[in-house]
Amino acid sequence: MADYLDNTGVNGLANIGNTCYMNCILQCLSHCRGLRDLFLLGQYKQQINRSNPIGTGGKTAEVYHSLLQDMWASRRGTTNPHQLKSILASKSDLYSGFQQQDAQEFLSVLLDTLHEDLNQGDIKKTFEMPDGDGKCDEEVAGESWNFHKQRNESFFVENFMGQYKSKVSCLECGKVSITFDPYMYLSLPMAKDKxxxxxxxxxxxxxxxxxxxxxxxxxxxxxxxxxxxxxxxxxxxxxxxxxxxxxxxxxxxxxxxxxxxxxxxxxxxxxxxxxxxxxxxxxxxxxxxxxxEPFPQKTCASCGTGGDLKRCLRCRKVSYCNQECQKKHYKNHKFECKAVxxxxxxxxxxxxxxxxxxxxxxxxxxxxxxxxxxxxxxxxxxxxxxxxxxxxxxxxxxxxxxxxxxxxxxxxxxxxxxxxxxxxxxxxxxxxxxxxxxxxxxxxSFRSVQPKSSLGDCFSAFTQEECLPDSELWRCPRCKKLQKATKQISLYSCPNYLIVHLKRFQAKNIIVFDKIDKLITFPTNNLDLLEYSVRRSNVPQGYYVYDLYGVANHYGSLYRGHYTAYARLSGANSTWREFDDRTVTDMNENSVQSSAAYVLFYKRRRFTESISRGIVSSDEDEEEYFDACTGVAHKDISDHSDDNSCYFEAKVPEKEESPEIIENIIIPTSPSCKLTQDSTENMELDETESQKTAEGSSSSDVSCDYIKVGSCDLAESKLTEDECSDRVSPIQDEEVSNPISLDTIQINFEDQLD
Known part of the structure; x- marks a missing residue:
């Protein structure tokens, strides 16, 4: 099934009221092959933690699974993400209305919620992060990571999370504190002009x-x-x-x-x-x-004429026509008249x-x-x-x-x-x-011009040592008081999927924020993070090299703007596509870089996903696998006759349940309808010229696409009739001004599933 879906992810997402910030993130994440396959093949069900009070009892994971099915199951054009928005609104009031929100903040909330729904760790455990005073980095980093995994254990921790090393030095006594903290994405400062x-x-x-x-x-x-x-x-x-x-x-x-x-x-x-x-x-x-002895001067220091000149006998640095010129110049010369x-x-x-x-x-x-x-x-x-x-x-x-x-x-x-x-x-x-x-x-080099700022410059600014401002004094454990200190961050371990956020929105003062519309060049292939990482001897070759698979773009200002996405399926030489809400178009890879790039999605190069086999494999021709965070390499003892590549384990249970077989999904070939008046009341729409409406609907309507689900499907998905009514809205004849005949397509996935 995973291979069958590789070239079908061309569905757009409906803008249900200023939700372009959500659509661009969903499109980028849906092109992360490992995450997509984890949900589409149903293996996420084995990790759902319904008793986690921080999560949503698995509801977000189930809704996300349903959304991915809609996005990848057919080529019908547009998918409606209203159910995911509704359930995230219960986690954050930001998403309860229809105001424009920040895409990176939405990404953080979505990943955190999905992680808590699948979290197998013990969230009640407490511990104090170790300090690296006198210990080697490997020991402190290992302890910190083990403590973190006791509370947090999911597919997202294993594949989206890394560690960075934080070094703080007291300027008064020289005390150095080293800690290792987890991260799920990197927020990089915008590089200044060189x-x-x-x-x-x-x-x-x-x-x-x-x-x-x-x-x-x-x-x-x-x-x-x-x-x-x-x-x-x-x-x-x-x-x-x-x-x-x-x-x-x-x-x-x-x-x-x-x-x-x-x-x-x-x-x-x-x-x-x-x-x-x-x-x-x-x-x-x-x-x-x-x-x-100083070289003789060719002109008089007083009148500037040449000829037969005589030098000052004391310093011998200046020459004069005669003593009269010397006397006139002496008041200026006396301060430098010495033998040197x-x-x-x-x-x-x-x-x-x-x-x-x-x-x-x-x-x-x-x-x-x-x-x-x-x-x-x-x-x-x-x-x-x-x-x-x-x-x-x-x-x-x-x-x-x-x-x-x-x-x-x-x-x-x-x-x-x-x-x-x-x-x-x-x-x-x-x-x-x-x-x-x-x-x-x-x-x-003297004739060279000002180079463009690059993503490497942003990483350099992120990892360079800086002096903490007076408002952020550090409490030194040796001095026992607040002291001025320096801080430096460097990458210690890198995740399989790296998310980079460019901090384009910055505060001019406590009231006014501004956006930096500056081109930051970034590689679509071969992003190497070795220069910005702690040099470690136990990581395999290619550990720091990444390829791009998604970009979330922001156009406009902080107060009025629009989001789009560029994406291609990770791990495959697939086509780059532009996702502008419901509109999907093919594009050239050379057009991916722009001054609108806001969030970048990278995948480790020697890492191709195959969740269906219970492993995550690499592109390199070496029979080993390695842990994504510790970087420790191990020999692969399993038999993979069809793939002699490097492996490191995916976070899936040893015993795999058969994924749920979906039969007879009925999809309208011309799925256009109107929202009822109740559902559209007080809704603010962010419709621009770039937001194309579906064929057959007016520009003022919000396009909605629905799937008719039979009772047998409801029984299999374990949804009640009330829950289903939130997810499925039948098309009423009286709501359509021009009723049309809906031909249906029946898709049977039974032969496509492993």
């Missing part, structure tokens, strides 16, 4: 300077920024160093743990240097290049192995490693140089030069203290006349 970060790249292979650009969300960790730069330049990240310069001096050298803000970038120029040595096995050394080294070229930050930190090797290495110092020489004579220890700016003229008697331990201590080394070139013989311009070219 900021352009410009930098200059100094390569080993050439003396030219490359202007580059990378886009990133600021603030950003230096390690993350270097990783992006490494991908653009195609150079190993551990051979790149990042630092900032201003006026040829090093302002700061960034280590991997540093945070880079927009203010830090604006204060100077970012430089990225390629190094021979890896950062893992070397020490970082900062180097500034200078000349022993003149820095030249571009500073560098290098990684040098500790064995090379001896005076002779260090001076020789620094002299030959500099490819970005362009002197204008009057003679082809290599200038002498000496190595000194500089001050904070690297321009201390008073420090004594290092020599061969300088011990390696002194050099190492200076490096550990962050001292800048100054390599001073002697230009007293006037063989160095000045600097020539550097060759600068634009790298391909």
């Amino acid at each position: 900021s352009p970060v410009e930098y200059c790249f100094l390569a080993l292979a050439t003396a030219a300077v490359a202007r580059c650009k990378v886009y990133a969300h600021l603030p950003i960790g230096a390690n993350v920024l270097l990783k992006k730069i490494s991908e653009d330049l195609k150079i190993d990240c551990d051979k790149l160093t990042l630092f900032k310069i201003s006026k040829s001096t090093i302002v700061s050298a960034f280590v991997m743990s540093d945070m880079i803000t927009a203010e830090k970038i604006n204060e100077g120029q970012l430089i990225v240097t390629e190094n021979k040595n890896s950062a893992d096995s070397s020490m970082l050394i900062k180097v500034v290049y200078a000349v022993s 080294l003149q820095t030249v070229g571009i500073p560098q930050v290098l990684y040098i192995k500790q064995k090379d930190l001896k005076f002779d090797k260090l001076q020789s290495f620094l002299n030959t490693a500099n490819f970005h110092l362009n002197f204008i020489q009057s003679k082809k004579v290599k200038p002498r140089c000496e190595l000194r220890l500089g001050n904070e700016t690297g321009t201390d003229n008073d420090s004594a030069p290092l020599n061969s008697s300088t011990k390696s331990s002194e050099i190492i201590n200076a490096i550990k203290q962050g001292t800048t080394f100054v390599l001073v070139y002697d230009n007293s013989s006037k063989n160095l006349l000045g600097q020539q311009e550097f060759e600068i070219f634009d790298h391909d």
Whole structure:
């Protein structure tokens, strides 16, 4: 039966009064093959918990089963979900009227209600979630998951629920608290636009300077920024160093743990240097290049004329025509008239192995490693140089030069203290006349445009560490009081069916809410969550890879809008279809991405559903199965001669009852009718141009489709006449203005059931 139904799910859903929010979610869930087959094959009946006070005694599950039968049993066009809406209204007053509601909230209520109807756990059990202080992640996560499953055990827990790791750190005492919490869907913040970060790249292979650009969300960790730069330049990240310069001096050298803000970038120029040595096995050394005597100026500092100029005898940085010009300029010059080294070229930050930190090797290495110092020489004579220890700016003229008697331990201590080394070139013989311009070219990345925000950016924003606001101070168990803290969330385990909610509705203030109509690109195949998850060694290959099977879209604003759905049957190369209430149309996969995407439905790639066989199987050609939440792989010992794939167990009982055989469902071929006046009183309808009415009904009517059920069917479904009257509304002749002859189709599913 499941295979027969794979290509028949083309029925639309009637809008019975602003219920497009409900229709889009129902269409997406109905294309989740494992969930669909669980209900259509009747195996949900073995899990119904009628004594659960939190649930509805199995009524929601039975109504959902009936709705799926209507949606997948034929091609008659439109199904009416009024009975499901009525029963959910008993759980939440939001659905008792006909006001527009949020689709994601409806999804949460529906999944929670269905779970409680099938929940086999003991909801009376209480326990305290363990804290990961001093314990390994596997141990704490396992305890938390076992506690959760004692209270919650159903198909939805096994297949729709995962765990995320929450890490909170006290900024006062450093106390770290780690907990593992279950989730059924992920609500991701909308990614902010990336900021352009410009930098200059100094390569080993050439003396030219490359202007580059990378886009990133600021603030950003230096390690993350270097990783992006490494991908653009195609150079190993551990051979790149990042630092900032201003006026040829090093302002700061960034280590991997540093945070880079927009203010830090604006204060100077970012430089990225390629190094021979890896950062893992070397020490970082900062180097500034200078000349022993400043280069002469070609114009008078006072009047700006050229000619035979004389320099200031004290600082030798400025030149004048005569003493009169010097006296006029002295009131401005006196504040900077002091003897300092003149820095030249571009500073560098290098990684040098500790064995090379001896005076002779260090001076020789620094002299030959500099490819970005362009002197204008009057003679082809290599200038002498000496190595000194500089001050904070690297321009201390008073420090004594290092020599061969300088011990390696002194050099190492200076490096550990962050001292800048100054390599001073002697230009007293006037063989160095000045600097020539550097060759600068634009790298391909410098011409790149602002990239579109992606779902990966939303996951990055969700998993990045953040400082809790003052309104959400954390009670530190060590400090015994409320403290400022940081919090970081990462995915620990991922469900078989992943639901992602984009938080498009955000509050401008306590009264006004706004919607973000921004395109977030998302993959229809090969969504990889490894980057945003805790690195675990016991998960099988492909555990983090997902494929899309449904999208709930929202058009309009918070106060007036419309929902539609895109869906295809999960686990099959089926056609994408657009579901706009009663209207169903085929569509191209390239059109699935849009700025209206609101809720995304993904299925793990190496996971194809086969509930009818009592298992859930994978697409990979490996004979194993694994638990969806713990990720522990096991060998499959059962015989599956027709499918050599990976398996992990579905939550169905070992003993399977035969699914109920439905015979002689009578479906009108032209099912149009009108609601009675009583049922439509005070009903607000959300009919737009995109909401097409069924053929033969007027645009002002609400289309309803009904199934005639015989008494034998009522007996089998164990429904009373009163209960059935709520579900089945006979078509009265006097209610139809133009009576028509209703041909019937008899469908016998006996041969289709396993």
